[in-house]
Amino acid sequence: MSSTVDTSALVVLKTPQTARVLAASLLGRIPLGAAPLALLVFARETMTLTMAGLLVGAYTAGMAFGQPMLARLADRWRQPPVLWIAVAVSTAGFALVASPLPGPLTVFAAVLAGIGAPPFEACLRVLWRDLLPERQVHTAYTLDTATQEIIFVAGPVLTLGAVALLGPAGGLAAAALCQAVGTAWFGTAPAVRRWRGVPAVRHWAGPLQAGPLRVILGALVLIGAGVGSVAVAATGYAEASGGRSWAGWLLAAQAVGALTGGLLYVRSPTLRRYGTLPRAAAILAVGYLPLLSTPEPPVMLALMAISGLALPPLLTITFVGIDGVAPSGTAAEAFAWAATAFSVGSALGAALTGPLLDGTGNVTAGFVLAPGAIGLAYGILALAARRSA
Numbered sequence: 001m002s003s004t005v006d007t008s009a010l011v012v013l014k015t016p017q018t019a020r021v022l023a024a025s026l027l028g029r030i031p032l033g034a035a036p037l038a039l040l041v042f043a044r045e046t047m048t049l050t051m052a053g054l055l056v057g058a059y060t061a062g063m064a065f066g067q068p069m070l071a072r073l074a075d076r077w078r079q080p081p082v083l084w085i086a087v088a089v090s091t092a093g094f095a096l097v098a099s100p101l102p103g104p105l106t107v108f109a110a111v112l113a114g115i116g117a118p119p120f121e122a123c124l125r126v127l128w129r130d131l132l133p134e135r136q137v138h139t140a141y142t143l144d145t146a147t148q149e150i151i152f153v154a155g156p157v158l159t160l161g162a163v164a165l166l167g168p169a170g171g172l173a174a175a176a177l178c179q180a181v182g183t184a185w186f187g188t189a190p191a192v193r194r195w196r197g198v199p200a201v202r203h204w205a206g207p208l209q210a211g212p213l214r215v216i217l218g219a220l221v222l223i224g225a226g227v228g229s230v231a232v233a234a235t236g237y238a239e240a241s242g243g244r245s246w247a248g249w250l251l252a253a254q255a256v257g258a259l260t261g262g263l264l265y266v267r268s269p270t271l272r273r274y275g276t277l278p279r280a281a282a283i284l285a286v287g288y289l290p291l292l293s294t295p296e297p298p299v300m301l302a303l304m305a306i307s308g309l310a311l312p313p314l315l316t317i318t319f320v321g322i323d324g325v326a327p328s329g330t331a332a333e334a335f336a337w338a339a340t341a342f343s344v345g346s347a348l349g350a351a352l353t354g355p356l357l358d359g360t361g362n363v364t365a366g367f368v369l370a371p372g373a374i375g376l377a378y379g380i381l382a383l384a385a386r387r388s389a
Contacts, residue, residue, distance in 0.1 A: 009266045012139045017191045018131050024189065025120040026147060028182020031090075031175040032117075033155020035059055038171025039110060041159065042098065045168040051103060055110045060347055062093075062114020064340045071122040071336035072206055075197040075329055079123050080187040087183040089116030094176040098169040118183050122335040125319060127191055138320060139266050145315040146262020149255040149308075156248070197329055207334035212325040215384045216277070216318060217341040222377035223281065224345025225352070226288065226370035227311065230254070232353040233366030234304070237294060240363045246297050253301045257308030265313040277321055278382040280314035285374040291367040307370075349373065 013019045036056045043052035066086070074082045093113030097106055121144075128140040158178070162170035186192060207213050231251060238246035287307045294300065318338065326334035349369055357366045 009139060009143055009263065012132065012136050012143060015132055015136070017189055018140065021124055021127055021131075021186060021189050021191060022143065022147065024182050024186035025124045025144075026150060026182075028118055028120045028179050028186055029148070029151050030155050030158065030178035030182070033151040033153070034159045034171060034175040034178070035094075035113070035155075037156050037159045038163075038175050039097065041163055041171055042168045047103070051106075054107055055097070057347075058107045058110035059114040060343065062111040063117050064114075064344055066115035066117060067119045067122065067336040067340050068206075068333055071119045071332040072330075074119065074123055075332045077197070079192050079195055083118045083123065083183050083187045086116045086118045087180055090114075090118070091116070091176045091180060094172045098172050118179065119332070119336050119339075120182070120186065121339045122332040123186070123192070125323075125335045126331045127195060129323075130195060131191055138316065141319045142262050142266045142312055142316040145312040145319075146259050146266075149258045149262075149312075153252055153255050197332065207326045207330040207337060210325050210327055212384070212388070213322060213334060213337075215380065216321055216325070217337055219277075219281065219377040219381050220318065220338055220341040221345035221348070222373045222380070223284070223314070224342035225349035226285070226345075226373040226377075227342075228346030228349035229353040229369040229373070230288070230291070230304075230307070230349075230367065232350045232357070233291075233363075233370075236353075236357040236366045237300065237363050238297075241297050243297070246300075250297075250300060250304045253304040254308040257305035258311045260305070261309035262312030262316075264309075265316065276385070277314070277317050278378055278385055280310060280317050281374055281378040281381055284310040284314050285371045285378055288367065288370040288374065291370070292364055294364050294367070345373075 013022075036059065039055045039059060040052050043055050047055075070082055070086050090113050093109050093111070093116060096109035097113060099109075101109065124144060125141070128137045132140055155175075158174050159171035162174035164170075166173060208217075234250040234254075235247040238250065287310050290303045291300075291307060293303075295303070319335065322334050322338055323331060353366050353369055356369070357363070
């Protein structure tokens with residue numbers, strides 16, 4: 001069997017337990033795509049837009065804090081107990097948000113829902129080396145990052161469907177249910193129950209003691225800012241084009257592009273052979289430049305799809321790099337910090353793009369941050385690569 005066939009996505013998925021843990025983690029991560037919209041829809045029934053925004057921000061902040069801490073516990077203990085405790089906290093948080101509580105307590109409940117979100121990304125990525133031969137790990141990372149786009153397409157659809165059936169709190173219930181079922185399915189997998197962190201003397205800073213990891217995380221904040229800015233920019237573009245519904249189609253097109261890019265990367269040994277993190281960041285930045293032309297919506301759909309192509313390859317190379325530089329016994333936490341860095345950057349990008357659009361009144365201005373921030377990430381990564389050469 002050739003190397004190309006050995007590392008194909010189909011062969012990886014046919015390996016015992018890989019399809020299960022990947023699918024279970026995707027189900028458990030549905031709240032990433034569903035919870036923000038579910039919180040907004042629920043809050044808008046009885047609260048101000050400011051309060052709705054606070055709930056989403058509180059949930060995101062809770063996740064940013066909770067993911068590395070939960071992953072650290074998994075590194076030092078085992079995955080299933082951490083996952084079960086986390087999902088219990090998160091489910092309680094969602095239930096409290098849906099309860100008639102004063103505003104500050106509702107915000108605190110949203111923080112709990114975020115803090116307890118099980119660290120599926122980190123827990124999944126440390127399993128690949130136990131389940132697969134070394135040459136297939138790269139493919140597994142790509143499948144992970146590419147299929148993650150399903151979350152951001154299915155999550156909002158699930159939320160709106162649940163709200164239509166069950167009322168304003170339906171989206172919260174659906175997110176919590178997916179998370180709980182995903183935890184049960186993932187946490188009972190034999191590979192998850194067998195996994196143990198590497199015994200090691202750990203620094204108090206965990207993986208953050210590693211300088212190369214800090215460089216990667218800094219670059220991920222910038223890359224996340226670029227990617228996050230486009231969601232807001234696409235909404236502004238859609239409104240200026242006379243149809244707010246275009247925003248959903250534009251983001252769906254970008255997700256399809258990312259899924260396509262991931263699958264192409266899996267099938268191309270040449271791309272994997274010549275892929276480096278700085279090069280991938282440069283290609284991603286260039287892919288966002290055509291969006292500055294803000295053409296008619298049908299053309300913009302194609303450009304959004306193109307802009308998503310390079311993201312899964314970049315994240316794949318990032319995860320391989322993190323796996324290589326994380327100190328012994330800190331792999332799960334290192335992957336969690338990567339997810340946190342990207343999420344924090346995404347939130348910052350969205351927060352900066354809104355005022356930029358309002359202040360300039362220029363739709364094109366909303367698409368400036370993406371190539372700029374990702375281009376800066378390229379510069380940081382290229383400089384670090386030169387210094388380490």
